[in-house]
Amino acid sequence: QVQLVESGGGSVQAEGSLILSCAVSGYRGMSGCMGWVRQVPGKEREGVASIDGAGRTVYADSVKGRFTLSKDVSKNLLNLRMNSLHSDDTAMYYCAAEIPRGDACTPSANFGYWGQGTQVIVSS
Secondary structure (H helix, E strand, O other), X not given: OOEEEEEOXXXXXXXOOEEEEEEEEOOXXXXXXXXXXXXXXXXXXXXXEEEOOOOOEEEOOOOOOOEEEEEEOOOOEEEEEEOOOOHHHOEEEEEEEOOOOOOOOOOXXXXXXXXXXXXXXXXX
């Protein structure tokens, strides 16, 4: 049973930073595709960043250069460091894992497992 539990969300001023963490259990040593996806009520989900089993990362253009995705397999954590936050980054952020075999590991991948989400609010 794959379980993903997010933490680290909160309120921050514009240009501030946050680190989101996803505690992972039951997912093959985090060897598959994982990522973070965000959603604002009334809008479509937006893939933020992804990381594959080899540690290769892909970022959405909207966060490139500001967000850094990493995984700590020894601690079963998927971390998203977010710098230079602005109001457009306000959203519910979800940790996600596992994509269909053969699919590319990208932020917009069709993830099969999801966490409950953690809210990020950026005030200007």
